[in-house]
Amino acid sequence: MRILTGKTILLLTAFFILCAGSAYAQKGEYVTDERVYAKARIVKIEETQIERSQGILLSETRIQLEILGGEMKGMKKTAIFGGESDLPEEMRYRVGDTVFVGIARNSSANTTEYVSIYDMDNTAGIIILVTLLVIAVVLIGRLKGAASLLALIITILLLFLVLIPLTLRGFPPLPIAVGISFISIIITLPIIAGFKLKTLAAVMGAAGGILVASVLALASGYLMHLSGIVTNDMLTVFYASDVNIDIRGLVLSGMIIAALGAIMDICISISSSAAEIFRANPLIPERDALKSVLTVGTDILGSMVNTLILAYVGSSLSLILWITMRLQPGMSFWMVLNYNPVLSEIVKSVIGSLGMFASIPLTALFAVKLYRAKPGREIT
Numbered sequence: 563m564r565i566l567t568g569k570t571i572l573l574l575t576a577f578f579i580l581c582a583g584s585a586y587a588q589k590g591e592y593v594t595d596e597r598v599y600a601k602a603r604i605v606k607i608e609e610t611q612i613e614r615s616q617g618i619l620l621s622e623t624r625i626q627l628e629i630l631g632g633e634m635k636g637m638k639k640t641a642i643f644g645g646e647s648d649l650p651e652e653m654r655y656r657v658g659d660t661v662f663v664g665i666a667r668n669s670s671a672n673t674t675e676y677v678s679i680y681d682m683d684n685t686a687g688i689i690i691l692v693t694l695l696v697i698a699v700v701l702i703g704r705l706k707g708a709a710s711l712l713a714l715i716i717t718i719l720l721l722f723l724v725l726i727p728l729t730l731r732g733f734p735p736l737p738i739a740v741g742i743s744f745i746s747i748i749i750t751l752p753i754i755a756g757f758k759l760k761t762l763a764a765v766m767g768a769a770g771g772i773l774v775a776s777v778l779a780l781a782s783g784y785l786m787h788l789s790g791i792v793t794n795d796m797l798t799v800f801y802a803s804d805v806n807i808d809i810r811g812l813v814l815s816g817m818i819i820a821a822l823g824a825i826m827d828i829c830i831s832i833s834s835s836a837a838e839i840f841r842a843n844p845l846i847p848e849r850d851a852l853k854s855v856l857t858v859g860t861d862i863l864g865s866m867v868n869t870l871i872l873a874y875v876g877s878s879l880s881l882i883l884w885i886t887m888r889l890q891p892g893m894s895f896w897m898v899l900n901y902n903p904v905l906s907e908i909v910k911s912v913i914g915s916l917g918m919f920a921s922i923p924l925t926a927l928f929a930v931k932l933y934r935a936k937p938g939r940e941i942t
Contacts, residue, residue, distance in 0.1 A: 597664040600632040601683055602639070604659045620644070625655060625679065627663060639665060641677040655679075706754065713750040720745060721819070729812060732805040736780065739815035743772045743822050751830060759932045760833035767925025768829040775821050775917030779814040782909055813906070821914030828866050828918050829925045832859050836929035848934050855926040866918055871911050 606626040623643045629635055641663070655661070660683040666676035699707040720742045729735040747768045755761040835858040839851055846854075898904060 597666055597678075598632060598634055599662065599664050600634060601630045601660055602627040602663045602679075603630055604655055604657055604661065605638075607655060607657055627661075627677070627679075629663070629665075630660070634665060639663070639677045641679050655682075659683075709753045710750070713746070713753045716749060717742070717746040725815070729807060729815075730805060732807070734808050734811045735815040736776065736808075736811040736818070739818045740772060740776050743818055744769055746822060747772070747826060750826060755830055755834070758837070760830075760837040760929060763836065763925055763929035763932055764826070764829040764833040766928045767832065767921045768826050770924040771825040771829065771917045771921025772818060772822065774920035775825070775913050776814075776818055778916055779817045779909075779913050782913065783810045783814050786905075786909070817910050817913045820910055821917045824866060824869065824914060825917050825921050828859075828862055829921050831862050832922055832925040833929045835859075836926065836933060840933040848930055851934070852926055852930045855930060856923065859922040859926060863918065863922060867915050871915070 604625055605628050608624045608626075610622045610624075611620070621644070625641045625643070627639045627641060629637045629639060662680045662683060664678045664680060696711065699711055701707075703710060725735060725738050725742055728738055747765055751764050751768065752761050755764065832855060836851070836855045839846065839854050899908065
């Protein structure tokens with residue numbers, strides 16, 4: 563199986579740069595709070611009990627920091643936090659931890675109220691995990707695995723350099739997400755399978771699946787009340803932005819992007835099955851070939867649905883625990899399902915699954931038609 567030639571990859575990369583550059587060139591300023599961001603080491607932690615309020619112990623925690631880099635390197639800062647002191651032990655900061663901080667530019671050396679601690683510095687862990695992933699993909703997939711990583715990187719960059727900046731400028735995110743999905747399909751599938759009939763069938767089937775998922779997502783967005791699929795994070799983005807962001811479109815875009823990988827996966831599996839069927843029997847009747855491919859697709863479908871649904875459930879275990887704890891004897895089951903975060907995950911998983919369902923017969927039909935029209939030939 564062939565992979566993309568160097569010239570083709572350069573052309574695709576140049577196209578990506580043009581798309582990203584045009585979106586990023588006019589990017590506005592969205593954050594007005596001027597801060598200095600840096601890494602800092604925790605050198606001392608002081609916790610003082612303030613009072614008890616209705617049986618709850620309140621405390622004040624003063625965290626002394628040494629700035630490790632940037633224009634404030636070497637300076638000492640103090641962050642102050644107040645509230646309950648019952649935070650789980652594994653969530654507490656410890657002396658010697660390295661954290662990311664934000665410091666207001668107008669703060670002085672003794673200022674404490676303008677220092678914010680954001681997150682622990684897990685850069686080393688991220689680098690190790692990503693390195694292990696790259697090594698595994700390259701060792702197993704070799705050059706094709708490396709090319710697949712390149713396609714994934716291009717898709718991610720398109721999201722960060724095209725979808726996000728344009729959304730923050732007030733453009734509707736849904737058509738942009740659909741366009742990025744098409745570009746990702748066109749780039750990724752030829753890298754995986756080469757320029758062949760089965761690749762063309764997979765591209766067409768995946769594009770059809772994305773279109774079906776987009777229509778269903780759009781219909782769901784208008785049939786359901788807006789608050790039913792918009793999470794608190796989305797509302798935070800809406801109020802923090804200087805432009806009128808299309809929240810509904812942003813939610814629906816997330817559904818499309820979430821389903822993209824699964825749709826491409828099942829389409830290339832279906833088209834590869836069709837290729838092997840015609841390789842074994844090039845003169846097989848069209849009806850028999852379509853029946854055989856759909857049989858394979860049915861088997862694949864069950865595992866793919868489990869993969870998609872369990873991925874959503876696994877990422878929402880804390881939400882499931884919270885619902886179980888809050889479930890009251892007289893509370894309706896439908897009341898639980900209509901809770902915003904729960905409903906959002908349900909809609910995501912259903913839209914993604916339906917997109918996969920639609921892509922199976924589409925890919926099978928395209929593959930059979932292509933192989934019957936050009937028996938024994940491949941796209942080179």
